[in-house]
Amino acid sequence: MAGLESKIPVPGVKNHVVEACHHVVKALRASDNNLDANLIKLLSDLETHLSTLGMADTKKVVEDTGFSEIKKRFKEAKKVILAWEQNQSMMIFDAGFSEADLFFQALYDVQKVLSGFKALPSKTSKKEKDVYNQAAVVLDIAMLRLEKELFDVLNQYKQHVQPQHLSVSSSRGKDIVLDESFVSLDDEVIAEATDEQQILGSNNAELVDPLIIPHVKAIAKAMFACDYSQTFREAFIAVRRDALDEYTATTLEMERFSCVDVLGMQWEDLNVEMRKWTKVLKIVTQFYLPSEKQLCDNILGDFEPSSSTVCFVEISKDTVLSLLSFGEAVSLRSCQPEMLERFLGMYEVSAELLLDVVDSLFPDETGSLLRMAFHELSKKLAERTVTTFLKFKNAVATDESTRAFPGGGIHHLTRYVMNYLKLLPEYKDALNALLENIQVDDSIQEKTGQDILPSTFSPTARHLRSIVTALESTLERKAQLYSDQSLKYIFLMNNCHYMVQKVKTSELRHFFGDEWIRKHIASYQHNVTDYERATWSSVLSLLKGSSNDSAATSRERCREFCLAFDEVYKNQTRWSVPDPELRDDLHISTSVKVVQSYRGFLGRNRIGEKHVRYTCEDIERLLLDLFECLPSPRSLRSSRRR
Amino acid sequence: MRPAQDNQGSFLGRISIRRNQFTDVNTEQEQEDLELFQKHIADRFTELLSPPPPPQQPPSDETNTVAPVPATEQIMSVTWLRKLMDVFLCCEAEFKAILLMGRDPTQISKPPFDRLVPEMLDRSIKALDICTAVVNGIDSVRHYQRLAEIAVAALEQRPLGDGNVRRAKRALSNLLIALSIEDKENVSGGGGRSGGSSAASKGGATIGQLKSSSWAVGRNWSAAKQIHAMTANLAPPRGNEAAGLPLPMFIMSTVTVFVMWVLTAAVPCQERAGLANHLPVPKHLNWAQSLVGIHEKIGDEWKKKEKKGSAGLMEEMTRMEKLGHSLVEFADGFHYPAEKEAAESAAAQVAEMAEICRRMEEELVPLQQQIREVFHRIVRSRAEILEVLEQAGKLSAPVV
Structure with missing residues (x-):
């Protein structure tokens, strides 16, 4: 109530001015659909302001006039409110601004009657008490009407924004599918769509039609002023929470899975879900939730900032926790090497969000549960990613064959590993952070020679090189399976050449460095010489x-x-x-x-x-x-x- | 901080010292450890079944002095549930020490453990889903709390008018509907998205769970089915297995299932039809007696409640429901101005309701946090066991 009474009373004549202002605002809105954002905001503020000006008008009335005057005013107000009670199917908002204004005016008249009596309860007569009692009933009727209005307006004018350039549902092209034999990752798979960067072009979408904001604000103001703040919050939370749930489930098509589901899932399906999750978490946390927070602030921030925070956390909680629990569930699976990229993606997005938005979305005690859940998950994903990375390396190092690879061509392990590695530079920041303290034997010890790029000596680079070193020794073992020396050299040459090509023609070159490339070109050239000697020396002799x-x-x-x-x-x-x-x-x-x-x-x-x-x-x-x-x-x- | 936890600390210490002294696991010592473990289980649940009288209250206690032994300690109260979580965490820590500390990894990969351990891990995964569902269910309880608070605030108005009573009655009706709603009604919500506005037009915007699409856990997930599946292969060890490691594994699994069962019964939870049937606890075993006692008490309540539909057996919810009914009665008979006698008795009930709300406000979120802690503990233990198994795999079958 305090908020209302602080307003300057407006003498009766000024009502015309106020009314005129309303017309100007309306006309402006009607004139052009493409009003720019600033102007829209200005208009909204003006409308809100105007409606409160009108309300403050009632203050003097209660003080100055006698009981009969109060009773008369109350009767009129009651008529307005009860008329709306008969008309449940229509939204007050849709009836237009002046109708809505009449309703709020009536409401404040009733409220004034009540507060007037509350100030002096002992002096009041039986008749007066009856008016007080009736006023409280009418107030409650009005509040119930506003609760319904809030529900309807928020539901009907909600907007589900699909972020541009985004398609979560489709799994574009062929996915990386891997079985234990490292067979199926071929060169063409790398056409990975990298549209993720474009998702967040425009922050702060309008989750509800901005037209209704002043109206919702007016409802909030009225309900808070009449001590119905709890009811307002409950209704607001319920609608907005469901909207977020619907957005996640329907627009983003993110299904909820139990741990049992996730552990029983086929890798191909899980792969799709993990990829989807990475995007959905990002969209929800970086795009939807800030907009939601802004909506809460818009509506409640002016006069009850703490309510705004509480509402926001309650709205987000269910969806955020369910998203995070998918991450928890995935972390329960044993880390297969093929999960590396997905884990990296998941870790990266969680780390990025932690750095970026989580603390500002959920800053204080109210949001601590969600904030902590984010931190916990990110930590877990980090640990899983590192484990998977090391498993990947180990799988490369221990891959064994019983027969020589026919024809001496490029082994599928080489193809797989090199194409997989090509995906990793994209995650270099995440990888650097994760691998910093993991011991590694690197072929290039320190900055010498021509390599000057710092990336060549980053933890990622050292680990990538060490994976390729592991690959080389595995290939060396596979080469021993050839009975024909010449074929062995052809095999080594082919594979080494392939590695060099993959490194040279991709981002990997900044990580492997010139020295590595030079050494490996020399290495396959050496294979050529070896081959020529092995095959042709005896023939030419x-x-x-x-x-x-x-x-x-x-x-x-x-x-x-x-x-x-x-x-x-x-x-x-x-x-x-x-x-x-x-x-x-x-x-x-x-x-x-x-x-x-x-x-x-x-x-x-x-x-x-x-x-x-x-x-x-x-x-x-x-x-x-x-x-x-x-x-x-x-x-x-x-x-x-x- | 709690006595049980001190206990656990020294227990762990002793095991590790002993195991370090004897590199070989000494069966006699192990036997002693097992007995101690059983004793601790028995003690903890006995305390839960009949809590010891509270220590002398310090005279300068800030709480009001009405009802010296309040219902806070009662079975299924939110305080009691929090104690239960503590008990679970203690049991779990002790169990893990017995299972893993100083043990030769290959031991738990041999028969019968090659069957028992995976079964146990499987149960723990199901427990994780239950934790998630229960954390979500507690959010519903917090919603009930807020409905009750609205009623309390309205009924505390002086002078109390028809408007206040009308408002309180609406909040109470919504509360009572939410409290008695059955799981199925909750989950389907008929017509999904329209749920919100239709509820609003009925007069209460926010009855219980207005979730448009889903519960916390995946579609088709059922708490009762999970509990049932957890008990499916749970049988007391027989013959010479009964003296060894299979016994604590059985005990811990039973405790886990029991705790999950209690949580599921306490707060709203996805699909609980037939929950009462699903806990075969062996009655003759010493360590299990108090646990069985608690189970029977709650089971009886559940059967009663299941017939009329109930959101949960949490003590505070049960009392809220009783108070709710009698306050609705008061509201129905209310005429302005209030009769003094009726108003006074209502005021006492309102005060009690307010007290319940206050306790919920204090304890529900910490309970949620504890359950999340249980979740993380289970995850960690599972990882540790898997790690040991992996080690064992390497030891027994070196990589070719």
Whole structure:
């Protein structure tokens, strides 16, 4: 009540001015639908102000006039209020401003009657007491009407805003699906949509039509003034809590799951839910809740800031806790390596929200339960993420095969790991924070050489390199399974080249650094040399002989060379060097060596043309077939002989 | 801070010292530990069943001196529920010490533990969901509290007029509907989203749970089914198992199920039909006697309540309901100006209602926090046990 009585009384003549102002406001609203936000706010404030000016008018009346005057006023007020009682289907708001104003005027008349009597209860006569009693009943009728009005207005004018560029429900494209054998993450999967950055373009959406704000404020003011604040809060909380629940469940399609559900879920389904959760938590906490808080502040902040906080926490509590409990439930699962990215995403969003909004949304004692729940979850996710990260590394380090990888191409483990690692730089801040104190053996000890970027020496970089080091030793073990030395080198070359390519062409290069890249280029080039020595040294040695060899000996050498070449051809056309550039390089450098030696041999020795099965051009052409991963052994004898 | 917790501290200390002295787990000592554990369980529940008389109240106590042993200590009161949470946490800590401390990890991965441990962990997951549901249920109780506060505030008005009584009656009716509402009515809410406005037009904007879409736990989740599932494979160990580790595992599981059952019965909770049937507690065992006593008391109440529908057996809610009915009666017979006698007796009831509200205000949120603590404790213990099992797996079957 105190708030109302402090207003300046307005002499009767000014009512016209007030009325005129109302008209101006209305006309302005009607004139243009695209009023800018500032102006809208100004108008709303003005409207609220005007309605309270009108109400304060009643103050003097009670003091100055006699009982009959009071009774008369009360009768009129009662008529207005009871008329609305007959008209339950219509909202007062929809009847227009002046009608609403009449209702609030009447209400304050009644309230004045009551407070007038309350001040002097002992002097009052029986008649007067009866008026007091009736006034209290009429007040309660009016309050009930306002409670309903609050419900209806908030429900009918609520707006569910879909943040732009956002689609939570669809799982775009192919998801990363992984089984224990690291099979299915291929290069094309990386077309991960990264639209998350765009979600929060516009903060503070209007969760209800701004038109109703002055009206709701007026309801709040009236109910608080008449000691119905508790009722107002309960109703307000109930509507807004349900709106948030509906938003989360329907618009964002976030279902609630029990721990039992989450533990029983298939990984593919869980993966989708975890991804969705990451977005939903962000939208709800960073976008919806600040708007909700602003709505509470708008309506209650002016005259009861503490109520605003209480309402906001009660509105948010249920949804926030249920979102957080999904995170808790996921943390109960044993950490599989494939969960790494999802966990990282979940951790990252929780850490970001903690840094950003949680403390300001839930600052004091009232919100401590929610604030703490956020902190607890974030801590848990951090721990789970690190565990998963280490498990991932361990899985890479201990991956075993029993058979050599056919064709010597790029092992699916290499593909998987490198493509997975490419996803991680996006989470570098989270990773740096998480991995800071985790011990790691890194191949690059300190800042030396050409690497100057700090990212190359960040905890993330060290751990990423160490994962690749683990991958390299695993590949080394897999390479030992080849009985053919040459194929082993091709295998190592292919895989190392693949790693370098993945690093060079992605964000990873800032983490691995130039020195790493240089070393690894050298490493696969070394594999090339090793291969050439292993395959071609012995073959080419067949062409070597002394200058005084007989023609027969030379012919025999040539024959042996061609046989050996056939053998290489038969084997190595089935081998695979998937990268075309690398294959070209390999063809060229082999060709240079082999053709040159062969040409030299043919030049040095006179061998009849019929004894020469392959010309230099044949050899050059045939070499191009190597590493083409041909499906079946191709015999040169039948097809290639001229 | 509470005696039980001091107890637990020294108990843990003793176990760790002993186990450190004898690297091998000595069966005789283990036997002693088990007996101590059972004794502690028995003591704690006996105290819960019949609390010792409160110590002499200091003369300068700020609370009013009416009713010296108030209902606060009574079974199912909010204070009692908070004690129950403490008891659970103590039992759990002791149990974990017995199970894990100084023990060779491979021991709990061998039969019969390869069956018993996973079963126990499975129960703990179900308990987590119940904790979540109950925390949510307590929010509903806080809503009842606020309805009661509205009624109290209205009836405390002087002079008391028809308007105040009208308001109080409305709040009380909503309170009584909320208190007697059955779980199913709560959850379906017929027509979902329209629930809000239809309730408003009936005269009370905020009856009980106006949740449009869901309960705290997932769709189709049922507290009674979870409790039932927790007891499904819960049987006292037989033969030579009865003397060893399976016994405390059985005891702890029983305590867990029991505590969850009590919470579920105390406050509104998703789907509780048939809750009374679901707790086979062995009656002949020493440690279980008081627990069985409490169970029977609550079970009887539950059966009575289940027939007429009830939001929960929390003592404060039960009293709120009684007071609510009699105040509605007062309101029905009220004519302005109030008759002195009726007004006085109503005033006493209003004061009692106010006292209940005050206690709820003080204790409900801490109770929620305790239940969250229980949640986190269960999660932590489960993780620790899983870790030991993983270790055991590595020890017994080294990675190829």
